[in-house]
Every structure is written in C-alpha cells, then in structure tokens.
Amino acid sequence: MSLPPSATPSPIQAYLDTLHREFSGLTAGEVATYIPELAKVAPDGFGIVLATVDGQVYEVGDARHAFSIQSVSKPFVYGIALEDNGRARVEQAIGMEPTGDPFNAISLEPGTGRPLNPMINAGAIAAAALVAGTTEAARLARVLDALSAFAGRPLDIDQAIFESERDTGHRNRAIGHMLRNYGIVDGDPEPALGLYFRQCAVRVDCRDLALMAATLANGGVHPATGQRAVRSEFIEPMLSLMTTCGMYDYSGSWVYNVGLPAKSGVGGGIIAVLPGQLGIGVYSPRLDERGNSARGVAVCRRISADLGLHFLQPPRPSVATVRARYTLQSVRSKRRRTAAEGRQLDALGPQAEVFELQGDLRFATLEPVLRAVVAGAAQITVLDFKRVGHVDGGAARMLAGLASRCAALGHQLVLSRVRRGELLAGLDAMLAPQAIPVVSFQPALDAALEWCERRLLARPADRGALPVVLPLADSRLCRGLTADEVGQLQAQLHRSQHESGALIVQRGDPADAIYLLAAGEVSVIVDLPGGGHKRLSTLSAGMVFGESALIAGGQRSADVRADTAVDCWSLRAEVFERLKLEQPRLAITLLHNLLSSASETIGRLTAEVAALEG
Amino acid sequence: MSLPPSATPSPIQAYLDTLHREFSGLTAGEVATYIPELAKVAPDGFGIVLATVDGQVYEVGDARHAFSIQSVSKPFVYGIALEDNGRARVEQAIGMEPTGDPFNAISLEPGTGRPLNPMINAGAIAAAALVAGTTEAARLARVLDALSAFAGRPLDIDQAIFESERDTGHRNRAIGHMLRNYGIVDGDPEPALGLYFRQCAVRVDCRDLALMAATLANGGVHPATGQRAVRSEFIEPMLSLMTTCGMYDYSGSWVYNVGLPAKSGVGGGIIAVLPGQLGIGVYSPRLDERGNSARGVAVCRRISADLGLHFLQPPRPSVATVRARYTLQSVRSKRRRTAAEGRQLDALGPQAEVFELQGDLRFATLEPVLRAVVAGAAQITVLDFKRVGHVDGGAARMLAGLASRCAALGHQLVLSRVRRGELLAGLDAMLAPQAIPVVSFQPALDAALEWCERRLLARPADRGALPVVLPLADSRLCRGLTADEVGQLQAQLHRSQHESGALIVQRGDPADAIYLLAAGEVSVIVDLPGGGHKRLSTLSAGMVFGESALIAGGQRSADVRADTAVDCWSLRAEVFERLKLEQPRLAITLLHNLLSSASETIGRLTAEVAALEG
Known part of the structure; x- marks a missing residue:
C-alpha cells in the first residue's frame, strides 16, 4: 500500500496539481487581439506558481512558457519612477485614485490632466517618462535591470511584440500627446512611449511572475538571489496602487473576492502578493471582458478562499506578547x-x-x-x-x-x-x-x-570586592560535624587561591576532587548546543562545587571560573574513599550533606523546567 | 524631579495628547451645510479615540461629544443586509466597484441600474431596502440594535437631524426612485429612504466610533461587552468595501497614504480599522472638498505613519514556526x-x-x-x-x-x-x-x-502488563553491596503491593521512607502553577523514589502513582538512621548510590533547562 516518499508530492504541490486539473476545464474568454502578435498566442497555455518569501517555489503546468509581461510591468516601472524621483515628484505627475472606467479609458484628471493612477496606460506612460537616464538606451537598461532584479534572472524583450505594439499603438500615442499637452510629459512624448512599448514587451514566464510578486512580498528583496530590487519604502505605495487599481474596473471586486494586491496584463499574466508571505503568478491568456485573465481571476479567487489569504481576514491576535x-x-x-x-x-x-x-x-x-x-x-x-x-x-x-x-x-x-x-x-x-x-x-x-x-541591594558591583574567608565549620558541608571532625576534615583538605577570571575546573578534565568555597565567587558555565555558553549558577563562600568527583569518577561536565579573587579548599576523591573506611561517621555526614544539597538543586531545577515548559 | 505615577500618563495617552494639541491648529475646511441642522454644529469640536481589540480605550479631546453618524453607518447597514439576505442576494443588488466620482454622484451601473457600491448614497439606500423586518418599526429596531451592538451601548436618533434630512433629501429621494425604476428596490422607495435618513441621524460620539471600529477589528465581537454584532464571515466584505470605497473619491489616496479600511461621514466622524488589532475614531466636523473630515484625514495619516499601521506594510515573518x-x-x-x-x-x-x-x-x-x-x-x-x-x-x-x-x-x-x-x-x-x-x-x-x-519498540501498550519482580540485589540502590549486606538490608525493608492507579505517595504527606520498585511502573506527578499537572518521570523496576525522606524529613513534594500493578520495598527514615550507626559501610554505599542517582538527575534536568531556554 505504501509508496516511496519521492513518488509522493508535498501537500502543497498536490494541492496545486488538483487546482490546475480542475481549472483546465475553464475555457471562457478570448486572447487579446488588439495587436496582431498577441493574437498568435496559444489560448490554452496555463501555469500556476507559488513562491514563498524564503525562495521556495511550487509550480504546475506551463510555468516556464514565455509570454509578454504587458501591464504587469506597470507597478514595477512606477517603483522605478519613485526611486528615481521620490514620492512628491511622482505624486505630482500621477494620481492614485481608481477610475471606475474600463481598462482602455484615458482617464485624466479634469483640469490638471494628471492621469488618475499609474495602473492605467496614461499613468504608466507618465511613469515611463519619469525613469532616470540620459539616453533612451540608459533608460531602457534601467527598466530591464530592475525587472530582471525582481525576477531574479536576466529578462529580455520580445522584439516582434514590441514592434507590433509600436506600430499599432495609436491610442497610446494619443495619450502621450495629451500628457504633453498638459505638461505631464516634458518635450517629445515619443521616447516615453518607446520605453512604455518596450516594457510591455518584456518576456517573462509564470515562474518569473511569482518570484516578482514574492520579491514585493519580501519587502523588495528577491527571495532567492537576495538582491534588492527596489527600496523598501516604495513597496507600500506600489502595493497600495495594485490594491485599488491593479485589476482595471474589476479592482473593487478583486479586493472583495480575493483580497490581495495584484496586477494583470493582457499577455495573460496575473501577479498577486500576500505581504510578508507569498507571491502568486498565474498564466492563462484567455481574457475576460475586463481584460483580466479569466482563469487567472478564477484560480486566484479559489486559492485565496482555500488557503485563507484575504488580507483583511482578521489576523488572530498572535500569541500574547x-x-x-x-x-x-x-x-x-x-x-x-x-x-x-x-x-x-x-x-x-x-x-x-x-x-x-x-x-x-x-x-x-x-x-x-x-x-x-x-x-x-x-x-x-x-x-x-x-x-x-x-x-x-x-x-x-x-x-x-x-x-x-x-x-x-x-x-x-x-x-x-x-x-x-x-x-x-x-x-x-x-x-x-x-x-x-x-x-x-x-x-x-x-x-x-x-x-x-x-x-x-544598593550594591554598586560585586566584582573585585575583597573576599571574606568563611570558617570551614560554618560551611554547609560541615553541618552536623563535631569540632573535632571539622579539624580532622580540614587536615585532609588542600587550600588554594585563584585570581579573578581564573579557570578552576575545566570541562573534560578528570573529575578527581570536590571544592568548597572559602571566599569569593565562582560561576559554573556550560556550552550551549547552538553555540555560546550559559551560566548555570554563581556560588559564594560556603558552597560546594565539583561534587560529581565523589561518585562518578568521570570527566568534568562544565567549566568553573572565578568571578572574584577566590579562596577554596579541595578534597580529593581518593582521600574521600579513605575517609569512608577510616572515619565512616564523618563520611556519612558529608554524603548526607551533599545529598541534601543535590536534593535542593533537583527541586530548583524541577521548578525551573515546569516554569519554562509553562 | 520624579512625579507620582498617577500624574504621569501612559506613553500612548501622552502621544494622543500631543497629537490633539498639534492638530487643533489645523482649521481648514467647513462644516456640512446641505441640511440646516448640520450647519449648526460647533466647527471646532475635536476628539481622537483609539480602542484595542481587548477593550482598552485611549481618548483625548471631545471624545464624548454627540454628533450624527451619517455615512459612517453605511458599512454597518451593509453588514446587516448581508446577514439578512446572504452575499449572493446583496451582491446582485449592489456592486463593489469604486466610482472615481465625487461623494454626491448617483453612480448607477449603466444598463442594470445597480449602484456601484454600498458606500455611495445609492448603494446605501439599496442596502437599507434589504434590511429584514415586516414593519418599518421592526426594520428600524434591527438597524438601531445592530449599531448599538457595534458601539456597545444603546444608541438613539437625533430627531432634529432626521427631520432635516427627510425634509431636504430631494436628491436621495430621486435616487430612491431611480432604484425603483431599475427594480433594485421593490415597490415604494419611501420606507427604505425613511430608514436611510434615520440611520444617518443616529447619535454617536467619538468613543462609540472607535469601539465600532474595534468591533470590526475584533472579527465582529465587541471588545468590552463580548457581544457579537455581526457574523464573522461578513467582516471581510465590509472591510473590503471600506478599503476601496470608504473615503469617497479620496479612497485611493487614503489606501496609499493611510492604508486602513475606513469610512467617513459628513457629521465629521471617521472610523479606521486595523484588523485584529485596533479601531480608531476621529471627530472634527470641518470637511474638506471631498466631504471627509479635514482634521480626521490629517490625524489618521499621521497616526498611521507614526505607529506604522499601514496594512500593506510588509509584516515581518513572525518568529519561525x-x-x-x-x-x-x-x-x-x-x-x-x-x-x-x-x-x-x-x-x-x-x-x-x-x-x-x-x-x-x-x-x-x-x-x-x-x-x-x-x-x-x-x-x-x-x-x-x-x-x-x-x-x-x-x-x-x-x-x-x-x-x-x-x-x-x-x-x-x-x-x-x-x-x-x-x-x-x-x-x-x-x-x-x-x-x-x-x-x-x-x-x-x-x-x-x-x-x-x-x-x-513495537510494544503495543505497557499498561496492564504482568509485573516481573526484580531481585533486590539487581537494583541500583544495592550496587556495591555484598550478598550479606543485601540480606541485612532486605531484613530492614517493608514489602507492599499496589494496584494500578493507586496513589503510593501523596504530596504534603510526611516524607518518612524511601521506596524501591521491585516490579511495575510508577509516575511522579506534580501540580503546575497554572493548574493541571505534569509527569516528572516514570520509573520502572530497580529504581528508587522518595529519596528526600532520608535527608529532608519534610513533606512529600509530588504525588507518586502506580501506572501498573506495583510491587515495592520501602525503607523508613528512622531505620536508615539506625543503619548509619550500626552498619556504616552499608549506609555509606546506599548514600553513595543515592548521590550518584541524584547527580544523574541533575545532569538530565540541567540539559533540559538549557534546551528549553534555547
């Protein structure tokens, strides 16, 4: 019954496969025919690609089939205009209101002649006129470089499409001259028109579109190449205009039904962006009556509903801050x-x-x-x-x-x-x-x-304070011992001093003695699995460390470092073994005290685990 | 230098105070005059209120000054229409496209006569006509109840404003008859018009607006009363239309500059919604040329920029999943x-x-x-x-x-x-x-x-398995003991059997014995601070529990419960004390084994704390 993992796609891939099969049956709409080259496109091409902001790409169908980007270029060139001129200058030339008009309306603001927004042709031509560069070639290179940065690979121009656009673009040429008339475009509108025709003829595939959308979702940085395609401050205006004006006079319905900033093109492409999360690209060249890819709209509606991507879906308040x-x-x-x-x-x-x-x-x-x-x-x-x-x-x-x-x-x-x-x-x-x-x-x-x-405690700093030596009898280890026994124990101990910062016990060394702090402070430090280190505890006079030497006889599991000047006694494991035989009552009391201390540590750690597991 | 905390406002309150002071100086715009009652309003009223989705309210200025809700009622009555008729019926009667036209345009879809969206008067009257109820009074009660649920207190109607609207609403009456003409409204349009005039005359204050917005932000549930004001599935369409059409022909600029679903009214109110997070209400009756509160627009632009509320701001990918x-x-x-x-x-x-x-x-x-x-x-x-x-x-x-x-x-x-x-x-x-x-x-x-x-391990279930009794000599506690010593120890032990599920040790009981498991399994269980309980460990034959009895002599800190039928030995603390005196070598070995076991536990817990603290 079971299959090898390689034959079994990810649930996300399986979902896209199903979607593609289902919507292949939708054959409504017609390919664009307003220029002869576009009319030649195979009408049944169909690709869907999802790209995440960390560069994972899921694709199905004609994901690598090349087509012309058309109006999907508009938000990107608007972004270039913002980068090259700043918001104030661009906002002066191009408005930001939806038109309510069909996709091919001219829609200039009465009086000023300012195009109502950059997603209609008039506004896009005005944006192309704002691309920086001293020559036509430099401005074209600027646009191609920027679009390529968004896609994450070098894009080029479909020359036949460009020539077809240029030779039949009478309406756009009229718009150019209207813009010239109102002073929105300075001088001859032809260079801006040439750039606009070329930007629309840039060749992309559906995977490019998804990655361009994911770059927008990722704040302007391409998820795979890591290259910044646009300054992050311009993402918000680009996505805002895609939200209100990206789908022609279907924009309101799109927000209502899909709820993702988006842009369509008559080449059959649609991009949709879920900020911070996802880019979607769909390719299917049959267009509906509003000039949007018919399958593209249907697929995006479905994906948004199935996967819950609408940007106005109330985000649950995340985990409490x-x-x-x-x-x-x-x-x-x-x-x-x-x-x-x-x-x-x-x-x-x-x-x-x-x-x-x-x-x-x-x-x-x-x-x-x-x-x-x-x-x-x-x-x-x-x-x-x-x-x-x-x-x-x-x-x-x-x-x-x-x-x-x-x-x-x-x-x-x-x-x-x-x-x-x-x-x-x-x-x-x-x-x-x-x-x-x-x-x-x-x-x-x-x-x-x-x-x-x-x-x-109003103590300015402990480090460097003069250690006070605690008498051995006052230490916890000696609790319950007679004065004689303390004396007998002291005779078996080795006394040592350490400077502040000195390593007293080193991880990996043989564990052959326990230590009793007489003065000063030490920290017990372990390495963390993910690198770095962590203080387990800081001990002061009267406390014991290195107890495991008495029982395990193995290696030190942590470093112990002097935080101040330190004075301490040590008891070697072999000496303790002798004590067990020669002075069993003394050894029993020491073991009892160590066990008592260990028991407290277990209690403290147990509480800490419970608190952390919350 | 320091002040009492009560004299020092929260940073959020301090921020709003500053904002109010600053924008009080902005006196551009004129109060609405299209009906005589509105023209009587004091032009300098100014309130700002923020309400969070958990019901915290920050307010400054004229937050409790009453005014008429006007068009801010439109998204809410659209929500009622959706609840009473479902999406399909409502979408058939009212479109969802922005008009690009000024606020008082009629904007019906050519051919069908369908109002382009419910935020313009034509669409709002069509929505009012869709409110359910067999009588005018019932429909009015439906609207008042719903608006009151959004505000979280009973709202009423400003009768003078209503009469003024009714007596001068010739344009709206014309719209009503156009809607009748196209069959969008069935029968006499007058009842729908009456309801519309009344809904616009509902009396609110700025605090109400903020809470109505917060109720939308909170998925339709009022943050303070907990009452549901609208089904959650209708929040998305309501906010979608506020996004694309809420601010008349400033809607595109609003998305571009503020980026929050919003609605304004000629009474001077604006609501803005940050889904899942916040509601904002601003009141200032001087309107700009588009019919929006001039200060309201300016304040919302500033708040959005200062606090980073634009909904298309790329949300950082939260903490890794x-x-x-x-x-x-x-x-x-x-x-x-x-x-x-x-x-x-x-x-x-x-x-x-x-x-x-x-x-x-x-x-x-x-x-x-x-x-x-x-x-x-x-x-x-x-x-x-x-x-x-x-x-x-x-x-x-x-x-x-x-x-x-x-x-x-x-x-x-x-x-x-x-x-x-x-x-x-x-x-x-x-x-x-x-x-x-x-x-x-x-x-x-x-x-x-x-x-x-x-x-x-391919073990179906351990529970109920027949316990196998482990010889005492094989237990960890006896490691290092001679056969004679094991015999001597065994003579001091008490043997007991417990059924599966039995409580062997109870938290709070005196800790007077340690236990050694001979057969079966037990779990050590503690209560958690936040309620509930947690298994610290499950032990099987040969393992010891209740060791603290030998050293602390206090109370049990955890329950120990039999997971299976259990067979165990116990050693009373007083017997152990006698062993120390009479058989010190035996006692030393037991203590050594217990310390060794405790040391292992400390190592395991330390690693667990380090892993949890990550």
Whole structure:
C-alpha cells in the first residue's frame, strides 16, 4: 500500500496539481487581439506558481512558457519612477485614485490632466517618462535591470511584440500627446512611449511572475538571489496602487473576492502578493471582458478562499506578547545569595518586574505591555527581547515614550537581549535627552536580573570586592560535624587561591576532587548546543562545587571560573574513599550533606523546567 | 524631579495628547451645510479615540461629544443586509466597484441600474431596502440594535437631524426612485429612504466610533461587552468595501497614504480599522472638498505613519514556526527505559521526528514545516501545538494533505497538545478517509513521545502488563553491596503491593521512607502553577523514589502513582538512621548510590533547562 516518499508530492504541490486539473476545464474568454502578435498566442497555455518569501517555489503546468509581461510591468516601472524621483515628484505627475472606467479609458484628471493612477496606460506612460537616464538606451537598461532584479534572472524583450505594439499603438500615442499637452510629459512624448512599448514587451514566464510578486512580498528583496530590487519604502505605495487599481474596473471586486494586491496584463499574466508571505503568478491568456485573465481571476479567487489569504481576514491576535511576567521576588539571577541577601530580595523583589516578550512588536502588540507596566508598581521594568522577532517604528516610538515616563517617575527601564541593530538605532533617535540615562541594555536576562538585584541591594558591583574567608565549620558541608571532625576534615583538605577570571575546573578534565568555597565567587558555565555558553549558577563562600568527583569518577561536565579573587579548599576523591573506611561517621555526614544539597538543586531545577515548559 | 505615577500618563495617552494639541491648529475646511441642522454644529469640536481589540480605550479631546453618524453607518447597514439576505442576494443588488466620482454622484451601473457600491448614497439606500423586518418599526429596531451592538451601548436618533434630512433629501429621494425604476428596490422607495435618513441621524460620539471600529477589528465581537454584532464571515466584505470605497473619491489616496479600511461621514466622524488589532475614531466636523473630515484625514495619516499601521506594510515573518526540532534519538519521554530499550531507541530514534510549533498557523507559516517534513526521512512525524495560537482554514487544509501523504507512504502523524475545538472540527472535515487512521491526537508532548517510543519498540501498550519482580540485589540502590549486606538490608525493608492507579505517595504527606520498585511502573506527578499537572518521570523496576525522606524529613513534594500493578520495598527514615550507626559501610554505599542517582538527575534536568531556554 505504501509508496516511496519521492513518488509522493508535498501537500502543497498536490494541492496545486488538483487546482490546475480542475481549472483546465475553464475555457471562457478570448486572447487579446488588439495587436496582431498577441493574437498568435496559444489560448490554452496555463501555469500556476507559488513562491514563498524564503525562495521556495511550487509550480504546475506551463510555468516556464514565455509570454509578454504587458501591464504587469506597470507597478514595477512606477517603483522605478519613485526611486528615481521620490514620492512628491511622482505624486505630482500621477494620481492614485481608481477610475471606475474600463481598462482602455484615458482617464485624466479634469483640469490638471494628471492621469488618475499609474495602473492605467496614461499613468504608466507618465511613469515611463519619469525613469532616470540620459539616453533612451540608459533608460531602457534601467527598466530591464530592475525587472530582471525582481525576477531574479536576466529578462529580455520580445522584439516582434514590441514592434507590433509600436506600430499599432495609436491610442497610446494619443495619450502621450495629451500628457504633453498638459505638461505631464516634458518635450517629445515619443521616447516615453518607446520605453512604455518596450516594457510591455518584456518576456517573462509564470515562474518569473511569482518570484516578482514574492520579491514585493519580501519587502523588495528577491527571495532567492537576495538582491534588492527596489527600496523598501516604495513597496507600500506600489502595493497600495495594485490594491485599488491593479485589476482595471474589476479592482473593487478583486479586493472583495480575493483580497490581495495584484496586477494583470493582457499577455495573460496575473501577479498577486500576500505581504510578508507569498507571491502568486498565474498564466492563462484567455481574457475576460475586463481584460483580466479569466482563469487567472478564477484560480486566484479559489486559492485565496482555500488557503485563507484575504488580507483583511482578521489576523488572530498572535500569541500574547507577554510570554512570562514575574518580579524579582520569585525569580532571581543565577548568582546564589546569602540568606540575608535572600531575605532582602524577598522584601524588595516586587520593586523590579520582568516581562519576557515574544513575537513581533508593533503598536498593537506592545500596547498591552505598556498598559501592564503603567498599571504596575515596579520601579524597575525589565523587558526581555530574546523571543522578539522584529520591532517596528511604531513600537520603538512607544518604547521611547515609556522611557520618558520612567525618567519623569525616577524609574529604570532595562532592555535585555536586544539584538544588535534591531532596536538600538531606531530607539536612540527617538529617546528624549532626559530618558537616555534611565535605559540600560543587558546582554543576557540573567545579567538583567543581577543588575536589578544589585540595584535593589544598593550594591554598586560585586566584582573585585575583597573576599571574606568563611570558617570551614560554618560551611554547609560541615553541618552536623563535631569540632573535632571539622579539624580532622580540614587536615585532609588542600587550600588554594585563584585570581579573578581564573579557570578552576575545566570541562573534560578528570573529575578527581570536590571544592568548597572559602571566599569569593565562582560561576559554573556550560556550552550551549547552538553555540555560546550559559551560566548555570554563581556560588559564594560556603558552597560546594565539583561534587560529581565523589561518585562518578568521570570527566568534568562544565567549566568553573572565578568571578572574584577566590579562596577554596579541595578534597580529593581518593582521600574521600579513605575517609569512608577510616572515619565512616564523618563520611556519612558529608554524603548526607551533599545529598541534601543535590536534593535542593533537583527541586530548583524541577521548578525551573515546569516554569519554562509553562 | 520624579512625579507620582498617577500624574504621569501612559506613553500612548501622552502621544494622543500631543497629537490633539498639534492638530487643533489645523482649521481648514467647513462644516456640512446641505441640511440646516448640520450647519449648526460647533466647527471646532475635536476628539481622537483609539480602542484595542481587548477593550482598552485611549481618548483625548471631545471624545464624548454627540454628533450624527451619517455615512459612517453605511458599512454597518451593509453588514446587516448581508446577514439578512446572504452575499449572493446583496451582491446582485449592489456592486463593489469604486466610482472615481465625487461623494454626491448617483453612480448607477449603466444598463442594470445597480449602484456601484454600498458606500455611495445609492448603494446605501439599496442596502437599507434589504434590511429584514415586516414593519418599518421592526426594520428600524434591527438597524438601531445592530449599531448599538457595534458601539456597545444603546444608541438613539437625533430627531432634529432626521427631520432635516427627510425634509431636504430631494436628491436621495430621486435616487430612491431611480432604484425603483431599475427594480433594485421593490415597490415604494419611501420606507427604505425613511430608514436611510434615520440611520444617518443616529447619535454617536467619538468613543462609540472607535469601539465600532474595534468591533470590526475584533472579527465582529465587541471588545468590552463580548457581544457579537455581526457574523464573522461578513467582516471581510465590509472591510473590503471600506478599503476601496470608504473615503469617497479620496479612497485611493487614503489606501496609499493611510492604508486602513475606513469610512467617513459628513457629521465629521471617521472610523479606521486595523484588523485584529485596533479601531480608531476621529471627530472634527470641518470637511474638506471631498466631504471627509479635514482634521480626521490629517490625524489618521499621521497616526498611521507614526505607529506604522499601514496594512500593506510588509509584516515581518513572525518568529519561525518551528520552535524546536529533534528526533527520538535525542529526546525521550519521561518514561525511564532499561538500558536495552535505550539502545534500541538510540538506533530507531531518527525514525520519529518532533516539530514543536509556535505562533499562528496559516498557509505561509505552515509551508516551511511541510517542506521540512517532506524533505525528512522520519516515518513518524509529531507536530506539537502547545504554542500555536490559531490554525486557520488554509493551514488545516494543508495538514489534511500531509495526513494523506502519510497514508500513501505508510507513515504516522501525531498531533500533540491540540486544544479542543481548535483544529479537530476543521481538520476532521477535510481528512480523506484513508488518512483518518494515520493521525493520532496526544494530550501531552510527553505522551506523544511515549507513543512514538512504543511504536518504535513495537510494544503495543505497557499498561496492564504482568509485573516481573526484580531481585533486590539487581537494583541500583544495592550496587556495591555484598550478598550479606543485601540480606541485612532486605531484613530492614517493608514489602507492599499496589494496584494500578493507586496513589503510593501523596504530596504534603510526611516524607518518612524511601521506596524501591521491585516490579511495575510508577509516575511522579506534580501540580503546575497554572493548574493541571505534569509527569516528572516514570520509573520502572530497580529504581528508587522518595529519596528526600532520608535527608529532608519534610513533606512529600509530588504525588507518586502506580501506572501498573506495583510491587515495592520501602525503607523508613528512622531505620536508615539506625543503619548509619550500626552498619556504616552499608549506609555509606546506599548514600553513595543515592548521590550518584541524584547527580544523574541533575545532569538530565540541567540539559533540559538549557534546551528549553534555547
């Protein structure tokens, strides 16, 4: 019953195959005949291609059959005009209102003569006139290069189509002269017309269209080549005009029924864009009465309905932005504190509150976070960005506002694990001068927690503090031992000092001794699977590390590094073995104390796992 | 320098305050004068309100000043028409194309007389004619109830405005008769006109508008009252028409510059909707030459730019859908396995692959998951839904396709932690018959992992299997003991049997003994902070539980329940204390073995924390 995986397509491919079979039966519409070359096209060609913003392409049917791009070129050349002239200049020459008129209407604004939008021929010719370049050849190269960047491969011109367009384009030539009449085009309109005829004759296939659409969906960067085809700021105006004017006088119905910015061409192509996600290309040259590919419209309606692509479908509020929320009362840094400090932090902990954020930060996803911070009473707010994908300008502006509020209240704002370049630049530019000192960036959540603890304990910095030596008898390991036994134990210990930063135990070394900290602090550090490393714990005087030496006899599983000047005792495993035989009561107490400590660690780790698995 | 928090507004409130101050200076435009009552309005009224989809409202200025809703009622009455008649009937009576004409144009489709869209007066009157109800009063109540549900409070009609509209509405009356002429309205147009005049005279304030917009953003459910105002399937057509036709002949520019579905009224109100996120209401009665609130347009342009609300702004691909990916070779269930089983799973583990998913599953976010599954070689695929917010229809369709592929290949698909009602209904309807048996739903990831292990080990089910009693000497606790010592220990142990399901250790009980499993299996279970419970581990013969009794002497921190019939020994803490004194070598070995076991547990938990913290 079962087949090899290679014979079994992906569910997405299987879906497209089914779609193609089903819509092959739809043979309504006629190929364009207004120029002789277009009338020669095989009417039953039919391709569907989906391209994702990370470059995956799914294709079915005549995906590699070449045809002329025609009006699908219009939003792209409009993008070139924006890049070459800026928004203000282009908006002065070309409007942005749908016409309500059929596809071949001239539609100039009464009085000004400004074409109503760049998706009709008049506006497209005006856009072609705005392409930069000192010669006709340079302007053509500019257009071809840009379209090729969108497609991700070099495109060329179908010379026969071009000549046919040029020789029969009387209506377009009339439009050119009307534009000249109103001063929308300076000088002779013929070069702009020539460029327009050529841009319409650019040869593409359905796969090109899908990738051009995916490049728009991907903010202007081609998903496969990584090349930027247009500046990202111009994507929004290009897609806006495709939304309102891209499908001629079917544009309103298209938004209503399909809900994707799109553009059609009389060559039979349609592109549709789901911003941030997908590009769709369909090729089928039979056109409906509005000049759109009949199968293309039908297929896009179906894909949108089946796959839920309508851009006004209410996006479910994604996962809550606040992934976890707690105060320093319940969660601490990995630095182990003395009992006295612990009690202080128990009391002061509610003053520092941590919000672990996730997802993309936009105005609307950040708003509940701001609301919670404003409603809360904490004087230090930690926002952790580890799981934040992107911070947009609106969210950065509101974070700057939060910093201003903190400054006014004498509060602090700690931003933890902000990726370099993601937020710093945007936020820095928006921060009010008085808000700058209240914002602290911390590279790790653990560091942010420790920063809060120091602040709450009013300790400027632990590093470099003079170690105080704890008497052996006061250490946890010696709990329950008589003074004599402590003396007997001490005789078996080796004393050593380490400078701040020194590696005391190295991962991979033989585990042959346990250590007891007499003064100073050490951190236990492991390598992470994905690279980097992580502090498991920070220990201070009286605490034990390297216990596994007594039982496993294997290798060290972590590094232990001195955070300060460190004074410690060590007990060699072989000495402990002797103690077991010679002083069993002493050994039993030591084992009991180690087991007790291990049991506490298990309790702490179990709680941590439960909290993380949430 | 610092202020009390109450005196310091939220950053969002501070932003709106600034905006209101700044745009108060903009006094362009004139109040509507086409009916005498409207001309009486104070021209400088100005309010701005933002409402989130969870009901938070930020307001500034004249947010509670009453005015007439006018054309802002149109999308809502269109929604009523859709609910009362279905899409097909409504689409037959009213088109969905922008007109390109000024706001007071009649704009009927040549030939059919169908109004081009429901946002112009002709289309709105046709929509009013489609409101269900046997009497005029019933139809008016229907409209008032629906608008009130959108606003979240009872709305009423400004009688003076209504009478003024009725007495001077000659143009609208002409439209009514044109619609009658074309058969768009059956019979006397006067009732539809009366309803239309009344709907335009409904009294709202700016806060109402923001909440009506937020109700649209929230899929038709009022954010504060929780009441559904319109069926969710009609949100998409309502917002589509607001997008293409909501701002009269400024609609194209609005999409270009603001990029939010919107509607304006000559009363001075504008609503704008960011689907899934926000509703905006602005009130300022000075209108520009297109009939839109001049300040309203300016404020919305600014808010959209400042906060990044344009709906065609490329949404960054959110966090990757695959949060973690691993095979059974590296991650196992909490069921502890024998060494032999462990080796089998080491070899077979790559056959089962787990994908922990996160975020919302749409076609585009699921696509990379499908791609990875198809590219992989595993025969069992586990998809974990714990952190999935929502699964839309497109994603459900593709999951059904994946199940079909699994069926064809003889593979298995395990869906773990799917919330009830979220996916089951949608998926069940789409699954091909042969795909049904290959899909297994598991309530916990741990259960899914164990399901995979059983499958890989070809063990149908462990529960109910006849326990095999392990000799005491073979248990880990006795490692290193002589046969005599084992005998001495056994004499101190208490033997007990428990039925499957029995609670052996209860959380909160005094921890006074450790247990050694001789036969059968038990699970250690803790309560989770957020409710529910979690299996920490499953133990089998030879393993120890309740060790903390030997050191802490406190209370049990977890339940231990028999998964099968269970046979076990227990050692009371007081007996162990006696052993320490009387047989120190035996006690040392037991402590050593317990410490060794605890050390392994610490290693396992540490790795788990590191993996979870990722």
